[in-house]
Amino acid sequence: MLEEEKVPGKQTSSKRSKVNMIALWTVVLTALGSQGIPKVVELLNNKPSTEQVQQMIASQTEDLTKKFNELVDALKALTGKVADAQKQAGDLTAKVSRVEG
Secondary structure, three states: OOOOOOOOOOOOHHHHHHHHHHHHHHHHHHHHHHHHHHHHHHHHHOOOOHHHHHHHHHHHHHHHHHHHHHHHHHHHHHHHHHHHHHHHHHHHHHHHHHHHO
16 A cells, blocks of 8 residues: 655645734744733823822923913014005105196
8 A cells, every 4th residue: 555645734824824923923022021911000190190290280281381472472563564554655655646736
């Protein structure tokens, strides 16, 4: 009788992807175990209190409000200067018309 040779089974793409996923997760978990998880725990332990966050937000809001008010005042001043320039241009146009006429 002929001996049947066992041909190694082909690895299907799903088997390969499972093996690759297992290898990937092994690397990720190893990396997290050595660096990531302690860093996450450290960040969670050092997070600012609610009062500190509220104070930071209030401070930033106050700064933004001051800057906004300064910009509004500058815009009002600029609008006044534009109105003055328009009045002067109108006066000059009237004078030129009189001279030409």
